[in-house]
Amino acid sequence: MTIQEIYDLLKIHFNDDIKEITDISNGDSFITVNPANIFDILQFCRDYETLDFDYLTLISGMDSGENLGVVYHLYSMKFKHSIVIKAFVPKESPNIQSVVYLWRAADWHEREAFDLIGVVFDGHPNLIRILCPYDWEGHPLRKDYVTPQEYHGMKVPY
Amino acid sequence: MENHQFLFNFISEYTGDILAGVLIAIIPLALLLVYALVAIYGELKIASFIQLKLGPMRTGKWGLLQPVAEVFKLLQKEDITPDGADKPLFNLAPFIIFLGCYAALSVLPLSSHFAPSGLNIGLFFIIAISSLAVLGIVMGGWASNNKYSLIGAMRSVSQIISYEIPAAMCILGVASMAHSLDMNVISAQQQGGFWNWYVLGGPAGISKIWLIPFTVVMFIVYFVTSLAETNRTPFDVPEGESELVAGYHTEYSGMKFAFFYLAEYGNMFVVSAIMTVIFFGGWSSPFGDFLNSPIWQIFWFIAKSMFFVGLQIWLRWTLPRTRVDQLMYLCWKILLPLSMVCFLAMALGGMLY
Amino acid sequence: MGLLNALDNPINADGIILGKVEDLFNWGRAKSNWFLQFGLACCAIEFMAVNASHFDLMRFGNIPRSSPRQADYIVISGTVTLKMAERIKILFEQIPEPRYAISMGSCANSGGPYWQHGYNVLKGIDRVIPIDVYIPGCPPRPEAFEQAVLKLQEKISMEEIFKKRERVAQEDKMLESMLKAEENNFIENVNKHI
Amino acid sequence: MINYLKNIIKGFSTILVGMKVTFINLFRPNVTVQYPNVHPLVRAGSDKMPDNARNKLNVIIPKCTGCKSCEKACPVNCITIETTKVASIDTEKPLMEDGKKRVFWLSQFDIDFAKCCFCGLCTIACPTSAIVHSTDFEYSCYDRNELLVHFSPFNKEQVAEKKRILAEEVKQKAEKALADKQAAEKAAQEQNITDSKIKSSDDQTSANQNIQNNSN
Numbered sequence: 001m002t003i004q005e006i007y008d009l010l011k012i013h014f015n016d017d018i019k020e021i022t023d024i025s026n027g028d029s030f031i032t033v034n035p036a037n038i039f040d041i042l043q044f045c046r047d048y049e050t051l052d053f054d055y056l057t058l059i060s061g062m063d064s065g066e067n068l069g070v071v072y073h074l075y076s077m078k079f080k081h082s083i084v085i086k087a088f089v090p091k092e093s094p095n096i097q098s099v100v101y102l103w104r105a106a107d108w109h110e111r112e113a114f115d116l117i118g119v120v121f122d123g124h125p126n127l128i129r130i131l132c133p134y135d136w137e138g139h140p141l142r143k144d145y146v147t148p149q150e151y152h153g154m155k156v157p158y
Numbered sequence: 159m160e161n162h163q164f165l166f167n168f169i170s171e172y173t174g175d176i177l178a179g180v181l182i183a184i185i186p187l188a189l190l191l192v193y194a195l196v197a198i199y200g201e202l203k204i205a206s207f208i209q210l211k212l213g214p215m216r217t218g219k220w221g222l223l224q225p226v227a228e229v230f231k232l233l234q235k236e237d238i239t240p241d242g243a244d245k246p247l248f249n250l251a252p253f254i255i256f257l258g259c260y261a262a263l264s265v266l267p268l269s270s271h272f273a274p275s276g277l278n279i280g281l282f283f284i285i286a287i288s289s290l291a292v293l294g295i296v297m298g299g300w301a302s303n304n305k306y307s308l309i310g311a312m313r314s315v316s317q318i319i320s321y322e323i324p325a326a327m328c329i330l331g332v333a334s335m336a337h338s339l340d341m342n343v344i345s346a347q348q349q350g351g352f353w354n355w356y357v358l359g360g361p362a363g364i365s366k367i368w369l370i371p372f373t374v375v376m377f378i379v380y381f382v383t384s385l386a387e388t389n390r391t392p393f394d395v396p397e398g399e400s401e402l403v404a405g406y407h408t409e410y411s412g413m414k415f416a417f418f419y420l421a422e423y424g425n426m427f428v429v430s431a432i433m434t435v436i437f438f439g440g441w442s443s444p445f446g447d448f449l450n451s452p453i454w455q456i457f458w459f460i461a462k463s464m465f466f467v468g469l470q471i472w473l474r475w476t477l478p479r480t481r482v483d484q485l486m487y488l489c490w491k492i493l494l495p496l497s498m499v500c501f502l503a504m505a506l507g508g509m510l511y
Numbered sequence: 512m513g514l515l516n517a518l519d520n521p522i523n524a525d526g527i528i529l530g531k532v533e534d535l536f537n538w539g540r541a542k543s544n545w546f547l548q549f550g551l552a553c554c555a556i557e558f559m560a561v562n563a564s565h566f567d568l569m570r571f572g573n574i575p576r577s578s579p580r581q582a583d584y585i586v587i588s589g590t591v592t593l594k595m596a597e598r599i600k601i602l603f604e605q606i607p608e609p610r611y612a613i614s615m616g617s618c619a620n621s622g623g624p625y626w627q628h629g630y631n632v633l634k635g636i637d638r639v640i641p642i643d644v645y646i647p648g649c650p651p652r653p654e655a656f657e658q659a660v661l662k663l664q665e666k667i668s669m670e671e672i673f674k675k676r677e678r679v680a681q682e683d684k685m686l687e688s689m690l691k692a693e694e695n696n697f698i699e700n701v702n703k704h705i
Numbered sequence: 706m707i708n709y710l711k712n713i714i715k716g717f718s719t720i721l722v723g724m725k726v727t728f729i730n731l732f733r734p735n736v737t738v739q740y741p742n743v744h745p746l747v748r749a750g751s752d753k754m755p756d757n758a759r760n761k762l763n764v765i766i767p768k769c770t771g772c773k774s775c776e777k778a779c780p781v782n783c784i785t786i787e788t789t790k791v792a793s794i795d796t797e798k799p800l801m802e803d804g805k806k807r808v809f810w811l812s813q814f815d816i817d818f819a820k821c822c823f824c825g826l827c828t829i830a831c832p833t834s835a836i837v838h839s840t841d842f843e844y845s846c847y848d849r850n851e852l853l854v855h856f857s858p859f860n861k862e863q864v865a866e867k868k869r870i871l872a873e874e875v876k877q878k879a880e881k882a883l884a885d886k887q888a889a890e891k892a893a894q895e896q897n898i899t900d901s902k903i904k905s906s907d908d909q910t911s912a913n914q915n916i917q918n919n920s921n
Contacts, residue, residue, distance in 0.1 A: 132631065133594045140630045147630045151593045158626045158634040202569065208727045211567040212737045217542040224572055230539025231583070236607035238580060378717070399548075404578035411580040411607040476727040477720065492713055567737040620849060621819035624781045635819075637849060646845040647818040647852050652758065657740045659845040666847065 030084035039097035059109035061117030098124040116141040186263040195225040197423045208475045235412035247301035252417035255294030259424035261287045267342040269455035280341035302409035310405030314396035320489045321386040327497035328380035331504035332436040345440025352444040357437040362511035372503035384429035392477040430466035541664040547582035551589025554616040557650040558588045566653040584611035590618040591633040603640045614642045617649045759823040761841040764856040767802040768835035771809035775827035783820035787813035792874040812864040814856040
């Protein structure tokens with residue numbers, strides 16, 4: 001299925017939750033959805049007969065300035081089609097439903113997104129830092145992140 | 159005061175004996191130390207040649223002084239005793255291990271006229287004294303207060319104790335054929351050419367030919383167990399670098415580690431020497447009376463032992479490390495049945511001849 | 512080297528070679544360096560090449576040990592993150608004296624490509640442990656590493672082990688100068704305010 | 706039971722095969738190159754160090770134009786270049802390698818090899834190939850500051866001297882310019898006066914002419 005067909009199918013089932021489709025000619029076109037309903041949408045994507053996205057390639061977090069974004073790359077082993085879904089959450093309350101129960105692969109991806117961007121995945125079984133030390137302060141890949149002067153007595157800037 | 163008087167009397171009465179004891183004790187020690195230098199150098203070089211490289215090259219000619227440099231290095235290295243360690247046990251462990259192999263040397267007959275101690279139960283003594291190594295290892299592993307040390311020590315204990323049973327079977331088999339536990343007697347029985355060695359059925363005419371397969375298998379079983387008892391690859395799970403940092407001697411540094419090092423090579427020599435005595439004729443020349451004078455006997459004994467040490471080193475750089483369960487499988491399910499079957503055959507041979 | 516120095520010394524009339532015990536020990540220390548196996552990033556791959564047959568680090572008497580207690584020097588080969596820096600410190604402190612450290616590659620020297628923007632990279636391992644030899648390169652050639660080992664051996668054979676170690680003395684000196692500078696600053700400030 | 710014995714024999718024989726392999730290796734010639742004895746530059750064949758090996762960077766100062774392309778190309782900002790203009794009153798008249806007149810002194814050309822990632826982008830960016838990878842790899846050192854290599858031929862005093870000369874020239878120029886300006890202003894004023902005089906005389910002459918014309 002092409003991304004337009006997927007978009008149409010999702011639009012039929014989820015109506016207002018599916019916001020828009022952004023066409024990128026030489027890259028992955030993506031569909032922006034409502035973060036509140038992300039779990040149902042992704043579950044639909046996984047379970048619907050003609051979609052059958054059984055493989056979660058990647059979850060990445062992003063900082064678009066005023067909002068935090070979560071990007072899901074899905075792939076279907078059966079139909080060989082893929083889709084990119086984006087959901088934007090406000091910086092003040094960056095909460096989004098976890099999809100660990102749909103794909104186990106989401107576990108570490110979500111921890112990484114939490115660690116570096118600070119998106120909070122509700123319902124994640126073990127949402128702790130994965131790359132940075134546990135006592136690290138802040139989320140380093142945010143645009144307003146300020147590099148600390150010192151960590152455990154070690155000077156950080158050059 | 160009375161005690162002193164007693165001691166004085168004792169010393170004055172036995173001065174000659176004590177002096178002789180000390181002198182005789184020094185010979186195996188010197189042998190052991192010189193051998194350790196040679197073995198360490200040999201190990202490095204053989205390992206390097208097998209890997210198509212050169213090994214130590216820049217310490218003297220062909221790196222010949224490498225072990226000497228290592229001794230000087232280890233002598234001045236800081237001696238660390240960890241804070242949480244059980245200090246007396248920690249400091250005692252390397253010496254106990256060294257004691258094990260040093261004491262075993264005392265009954266090895268270097269030639270027909272020289273054995274540091276002509277014990278008539280030599281083989282039995284060696285089986286008993288080699289258990290000291292286990293004690294030292296478990297002491298070191300426990301006292302280090304380090305979980306890797308402890309796991310390594312536990313593995314080592316289970317391994318050595320398991321492998322002692324097939325090893326004892328092999329020694330018993332030969333003892334039953336030789337009707338003796340005296341290592342000098344066993345060596346003397348095998349004089350008159352390599353045909354009389356126990357690995358080829360012992361000194362009993364042509365009719366012993368049915369025994370040869372059993373004795374050869376027995377020798378192989380003993381060789382495998384000797385590898386396991388000295389914690390050499392492929393059975394060096396107690397110090398497996400990939401899992402436990404350095405096993406039971408993780409926390410040892412400086413001279414204490416040097417003692418572990420020395421004891422490992424010393425144990426290699428001891429098991430090789432036992433192998434030589436019980437299977438390969440001890441000090442006896444392989445060519446009958448040719449070159450069989452007492453001085454040449456020392457040469458034969460050491461040459462044979464060093465051959466097996468070389469074999470162990472060669473095997474070390476050939477095989478990867480076994481898994482712990484494979485190790486136990488090999489011992490209990492293969493070596494023990496094999497050694498029992500061979501023991502029966504050898505006992506039968508002992509009854510017949 | 513030490514032994515050769517001793518042999519170079521004049522032989523007196525009785526044919527006795529005079530040399531220092533220190534030279535003998537330094538010779539042993541320089542020629543037998545056991546290193547701690549410790550790889551962090553791409554430099555570790557080059558480090559493996561140094562140990563392998565073609566370049567053969569064992570020629571210099573360098574034998575790998577897996578326990579820091581038995582090692583003489585540690586090779587920091589790769590990017591040191593702040594998380595790892597603390598572990599490196601622990602490992603280095605576990606090496607018994609006299610101990611040495613080689614910093615291999617740009618990342619360990621100064622943070623390398625991450626020196627400007629790496630929020631999580633330690634900008635130079637010498638902020639955590641004292642380094643004896645720095646090897647530039649990204650990663651350095653195996654020959655460069657061997658040269659560093661020779662350089663380390665040179666340094667060891669020059670040391671006076673029965674005196675205070677050079678590095679310790681240096682650290683003391685640094686501390687002293689720092690204190691002095693602080694004092695001077697203080698005096699200057701006071702003078703300004705007066 | 707048969708399987709069991711077969712396994713034992715198989716295990717034993719495979720060990721013998723492995724030992725055979727290592728035994729053959731024991732007597733094969735080794736592949737080691739002995740570095741301090743045999744330098745990689747003089748080795749034969751494939752053991753020789755490749756020409757494109759990423760070793761220490763070398764800057765050929767006479768070729769350098771001070772364009773700072775390498776500084777911009779460097780992904781880790783390990784190159785620092787400072788140029789000082791050549792003063793016209795300077796007694797030294799430097800030339801480039803190709804005989805052109807030099808416009809800039811390279812008062813500072815530092816490469817910090819502790820930061821350098823040896824990517825070679827600067828060698829590509831350089832228009833005159835003044836910065837190249839050399840074959841030198843033996844420059845490990847005891848102190849990290851030694852890795853900050855100054856390629857500029859000047860030391861601090863010389864740089865200060867050059868800067869002083871330049872400042873002097875600038876000052877002279879400024880004075881000259883000021884003087885020129887003042888002179889020009891003065892001249893202009895004088896010119897104005899004379900101009901007006903000339904103009905007035907012109908007017909007169911033209912008036913005279915007119916008168917003459919009229920009279921004619």
